Amino acid sequence: MNSTSFEKKQCILCNKIGGILTCDGCQQAFCGKHVIEHRQQLNIELENIMQEHDLIQQDIRLSIDNDLLLKEIDKWEKESMKKIQLVAEQTRINLKQILENSNNQILKTCQDVASKLLSAREAENFSEIDLKRWIEQLNELKSQTKLLSMIHIVEDNKSPIYLIEIKQTNTVNTYTKNIELLSSSRRIEERFIEGNGLAIIEDGGLRIKHIDSDHKFIYFHGQKSYTDGCHTLKFKIEHSTSSYSTFIGICSSDINLRQIMYHLTVVVGWFNTTEVWQHGRCIRNTKFQGSKNDEIKTNDIIQLTIDCENKQIELFHERTNKKHTVIVDSNQTPLPWKILLALRRKNDCVKILQTCSAQSSLITFDDIISTTSISGVPVPNGYNRLNWQNVLVVNGINYYTPNTGYTTGVVSPPYLIFNGYGNPMAITNMATIINGFLFDKQGLILVPSVAFRDHSSTSNSLSSDWILYIQGWYYEENPFHALRMEKTLEVIIQKDLNQNRIKMFTADGKKREDVCIDGLNQEMCIRTDDDGHIKNSFTMTNQEIELFRQSGGYDDKILFQVSVLNRNLQAIGDIYLCDDHGITFMSDIDDTIRMMNVTSLIQTLINIFSREFKAVSGMADIYRYWERKYNATFTYLTGSPDQLYPFLKEFLDREHFPSGSTYMEHFKWRNANFLAYFMQSSGVKKIDILHMFLQNTYHRLFVLIGDIFQRDPDNYASIYAQYPNRIARIFIRKYKDDDNGQQRLETVFKDIPRTKWATFETGDDLPKDIYM
Numbered sequence: 001m002n003s004t005s006f007e008k009k010q011c012i013l014c015n016k017i018g019g020i021l022t023c024d025g026c027q028q029a030f031c032g033k034h035v036i037e038h039r040q041q042l043n044i045e046l047e048n049i050m051q052e053h054d055l056i057q058q059d060i061r062l063s064i065d066n067d068l069l070l071k072e073i074d075k076w077e078k079e080s081m082k083k084i085q086l087v088a089e090q091t092r093i094n095l096k097q098i099l100e101n102s103n104n105q106i107l108k109t110c111q112d113v114a115s116k117l118l119s120a121r122e123a124e125n126f127s128e129i130d131l132k133r134w135i136e137q138l139n140e141l142k143s144q145t146k147l148l149s150m151i152h153i154v155e156d157n158k159s160p161i162y163l164i165e166i167k168q169t170n171t172v173n174t175y176t177k178n179i180e181l182l183s184s185s186r187r188i189e190e191r192f193i194e195g196n197g198l199a200i201i202e203d204g205g206l207r208i209k210h211i212d213s214d215h216k217f218i219y220f221h222g223q224k225s226y227t228d229g230c231h232t233l234k235f236k237i238e239h240s241t242s243s244y245s246t247f248i249g250i251c252s253s254d255i256n257l258r259q260i261m262y263h264l265t266v267v268v269g270w271f272n273t274t275e276v277w278q279h280g281r282c283i284r285n286t287k288f289q290g291s292k293n294d295e296i297k298t299n300d301i302i303q304l305t306i307d308c309e310n311k312q313i314e315l316f317h318e319r320t321n322k323k324h325t326v327i328v329d330s331n332q333t334p335l336p337w338k339i340l341l342a343l344r345r346k347n348d349c350v351k352i353l354q355t356c357s358a359q360s361s362l363i364t365f366d367d368i369i370s371t372t373s374i375s376g377v378p379v380p381n382g383y384n385r386l387n388w389q390n391v392l393v394v395n396g397i398n399y400y401t402p403n404t405g406y407t408t409g410v411v412s413p414p415y416l417i418f419n420g421y422g423n424p425m426a427i428t429n430m431a432t433i434i435n436g437f438l439f440d441k442q443g444l445i446l447v448p449s450v451a452f453r454d455h456s457s458t459s460n461s462l463s464s465d466w467i468l469y470i471q472g473w474y475y476e477e478n479p480f481h482a483l484r485m486e487k488t489l490e491v492i493i494q495k496d497l498n499q500n501r502i503k504m505f506t507a508d509g510k511k512r513e514d515v516c517i518d519g520l521n522q523e524m525c526i527r528t529d530d531d532g533h534i535k536n537s538f539t540m541t542n543q544e545i546e547l548f549r550q551s552g553g554y555d556d557k558i559l560f561q562v563s564v565l566n567r568n569l570q571a572i573g574d575i576y577l578c579d580d581h582g583i584t585f586m587s588d589i590d591d592t593i594r595m596m597n598v599t600s601l602i603q604t605l606i607n608i609f610s611r612e613f614k615a616v617s618g619m620a621d622i623y624r625y626w627e628r629k630y631n632a633t634f635t636y637l638t639g640s641p642d643q644l645y646p647f648l649k650e651f652l653d654r655e656h657f658p659s660g661s662t663y664m665e666h667f668k669w670r671n672a673n674f675l676a677y678f679m680q681s682s683g684v685k686k687i688d689i690l691h692m693f694l695q696n697t698y699h700r701l702f703v704l705i706g707d708i709f710q711r712d713p714d715n716y717a718s719i720y721a722q723y724p725n726r727i728a729r730i731f732i733r734k735y736k737d738d739d740n741g742q743q744r745l746e747t748v749f750k751d752i753p754r755t756k757w758a759t760f761e762t763g764d765d766l767p768k769d770i771y772m
Contacts, residue, residue: 086483093484113137190233190339190352193223196257199343207238207351210343217247217342219260225253225336231306233339234353236299243295244271246350247342248304250313252334252570259559259572261550262342264519265332266561266570269340270315272296273324279332280519294320301353306337332563334570365393365415379417391427393417442510444562446472446534446573447645450635450661451558452696453580454539464542467696468575470517472534472562473642473666474510481506481669492675493602495610502609505643505667505674509533519561519572520548531668534562545577576633576661580698583630583728585623586690588706589638592733593619594651598709604678608644613651616733618763620655625768626703627658634660635693637686639710641667641677663689687715694723701728703770708734708741708759713748720752729770730757 010017011031021035022028030038113134120130191205197218200209208220224231240246247262249269262269265280273294276283296302296317303316315324328337341350365379379391394417396410410416454465482503489497509532516525517536526536548558556577563570578584590596595614597603607613626632634657640648642664652659665685667677693702704719704727706712713732720727730752734741742759749757760766 082479086480089480090483090487094487109137109140190222190224192220192341192352194221194257195219196260203351207349208341208343210346210348213346215345217262217344219257220341220343221257222339225338226250226306226308227336228308230309233304233306235302235304235341236351236353237296237302238298238349238351239347240296240298240300241345241348243297244275245344245348246296247271247277247340248302248315249277249340250306250328250333250337251340253336253338254334255572259574260340261519261548261559263548264559264561264572265563266334266572267340268313268326268328268333270324270326273315273317273320273322276324276326278326279329294322304339306339308335308337332570365417391417391419442474442476442564442567442569444472444474444515444534444564444569444571445642445645446470446562446571447642447664448557448574448576448659448661450578450693451540451545451575452578455696455698466540466542466545466577467537468540468558469537470534470560470562470573470575471642472571472573474513474515474528474532474534474564474569475504475507475643476510477503478506478508478669481508485674489605489609493606493610495606497609501644501647504646505609505641506669507643508669514565516563516565517560518563519559520544525565531666533666549577574659574661576635576659578633578661578693578697578700580700582633583701583703584633584635584693585626585703585705586635586637586693587623588686588712589636589648590640591707591709592616592705592712593623593657601675601678608640608678613647615651615655615657616762618766620657620763622763622766622768623658624656626770629768630770632658634658635689636660636662637689638663639665639686641665643667686712687718690715690719694719694726700726702726703729703731705731706733708732708738708745713745717748717752720756727756731766732757732759733761734759736761 009022009029011034012028014031014034016031021030021032023030023035023038025042116134192201192208193205195201195208195218197216198210198212199218199220200211201207201220202209205223210218212218235248237246247269249262249267251260251264251268252266255264255266260267262271262277263280263282267280268276268278270276273296294317297319301318303314303318305314305316307313311328311330313326313328315326316322317324343350377393379393393415395414396416449469449471451466451468454467482499485506486497486499486502489502509528509530511528511530511532513528513532514525515528515534516523517538518524520540522538522540524536524538526534528534545558550557550559557574558577560573560575561570562573587593590598593616595616596607623634627634636652638648643666645662645664648662648664663685667674690702690704693700702723704712704716706716716727716730716732720730730749732745734745745757745759758767
């Protein structure tokens with residue numbers, strides 16, 4: 001304060017004159033009383049500033065996580081090195097190939113010229129024209145030699161290796177807005193989207209109804225996947241024929257609905273408040289056992305709460321006002337989860353009343369383009385771990401044409417997304433899922449297998465036990481093999497490639513790894529072989545089989561589960577029951593039911609790694625007809641690699657072929673060239689499988705279906721010679737104008753009655769009555 005001025009002024013606060021002091025800071029005058037108050041106020045503001053300083057210093061310490069940033073840099077370094085090593089290895093291969101091809105060509109030309117020069121000198125038979133031609137050839141050799149020295153490395157500006165730098169961005173306002181949105185609750189809509197039997201899904205997916213006269217369980221999935229947060233759903237039991245007709249619970253979202261059962265380890269839920277199924281175990285709630293009032297009945301309201309954070313689910317019975325909680329082991333039922341309901345009897349009906357969620361997630365697109373950009377740019381695949389197809393983001397606030405739909409469509413400024421060029425857009429999960437199989441760094445594939453009666457201790461009498469076989473593969477992706485194969489196929493077939501098929505075909509088997517088989521009232525652990533294969537057989541009593549039998553159709557089977565020890569990996573497999581009586585259709589796949597053109601390597605590679613699999617016309621229709629008419633089972637045989645089974649299954653399901661056990665070859669990278677593999681004539685394993693089926697069934701008949709393009713006729717003739725009374729018919733696919741093929745069949749089948757075999761080109765050529 002300055003007190004040297006004698007000019008009397010009014011106090012800025014009370015307007016009194018006299019005893020006035022002027023503040024050097026604010027240049028205002030104060031009386032004796034208020035100058036003290038003003039000084040106190042300045043002290044308070046100083047304290048506030050010091051507190052703010054302390055808070056900022058604390059925030060700095062908390063916000064700068066050196067370890068986290070360093071780890072991100074280390075991660076970028078490792079990933080970049082891995083990419084560089086892959087590119088370097090492929091570049092070495094390309095360089096060696098170029099040098100080898102060039103050297104071979106130059107040496108061959110040089111040897112040809114030398115041979116001609118020597119011959120001409122010895123014969124003394126040449127002219128100026130020959131000399132001129134040889135000089136031109138030598139000059140051409142010099143040019144080619146110079147070309148070798150002109151090989152150099154070209155830097156690709158579009159390389160997947162990106163530089164990183166540390167940047168500081170001002171995103172305080174956006175961040176605060178997003179926090180508010182993330183913490184708010186909102187309603188979400190759950191609906192039923194899929195059932196695995198005769199049932200009706202109506203009212204836009206809100207109501208499910210069992211309409212099958214057979215009293216078997218029909219399972220239903222919801223459309224939502226629950227990964228985090230807490231979610232509550234209400235169901236109304238509109239009709240329940242008995243106390244144990246309805247199952248309510250959850251399962252892992254990546255499980256195929258056709259493979260689901262309430263007693264599998266991936267399932268947790270209730271039949272009633274008195275019976276809980278938790279990871280394959282039935283738990284009786286003795287507290288409510290025998291109480292009719294606690295049973296779930298018609299018109300009851302059931303509330304299901306899915307708590308992903310605490311790994312538990314809760315059932316609330318509104319009529320009885322009772323709550324039941326079950327802990328979920330996420331190692332056995334991995335996230336994300338889906339609701340799972342099952343109805344057992346005809347006319348059982350359940351309806352979704354409402355759903356709510358305690359969490360939502362927000363994608364802002366703020367980090368894709370700058371706030372000044374006005375034109376739409378594509379959302380890149382991988383953004384927020386999603387795949388974006390034909391999705392463009394635009395700054396709707398700064399759009400260059402005012403008063404458009406882009407401007408009015410903005411909800412959270414400044415960005416919005418739209419479908420480009422009026423074409424459909426798609427947003428999907430980044431993980432690739434094909435028919436229930438998840439493709440990630442590691443995975444499990446279970447190929448459908450078979451169970452026979454156990455005749456080891458009986459003669460021709462019916463055994464009460466079964467021998468069950470399983471087959472599968474535990475794999476890990478190999479990016480180097482995938483890159484090398486992709487580059488090779490690009491040169492050979494020159495068409496767009498299906499990278500998912502390449503990724504699976506080039507994966508490595510996880511050798512000598514422990515896996516466990518469960519879901520069948522017994523648990524056993526085995527080790528994979530050197531190729532990563534899962535192979536085992538075990539025995540079950542007929543009583544146990546009946547407990548787990550999935551019947552009601554033509555493909556009686558049981559389901560089992562395989563899981564990898566200490567890893568979050570599970571898969572569900574099928575075992576089809578093949579009893580001593582009945583009829584089985586043993587069908588080849590390639591060029592029998594699926595167009596492959598196995599006689600041409602190029603076309604085979606195109607059909608396997610580029611095109612969508614295409615069915616032979618009419619084959620699925622006649623197979624389904626035979627399945628219904630003869631209550632038949634089906635088994636599929638193919639020389640295709642089992643690495644591609646998920647795509648084969650997708651094809652069989654899409655074309656509606658009958659399901660059944662499947663037997664495939666396996667490609668081994670360590671001892672085979674993949675081009676030679678697809679040119680080999682398979683058949684050794686097929687004939688072994690045929691023998692296995694005939695030797696393990698005493699009275700079952702078989703129909704053999706194949707094609708003329710490889711060894712199917714020879715294999716089938718050999719089998720018929722050993723089991724003439726067990727082979728009902730043989731059908732061979734060939735082109736109608738293939739006279740040479742017909743002559744070959746006449747020779748191969750010379751010892752088989754002509755009424756026992758026939759040819760066809762499409763399914764329409766096959767008889768509906770196989771005994772005619």
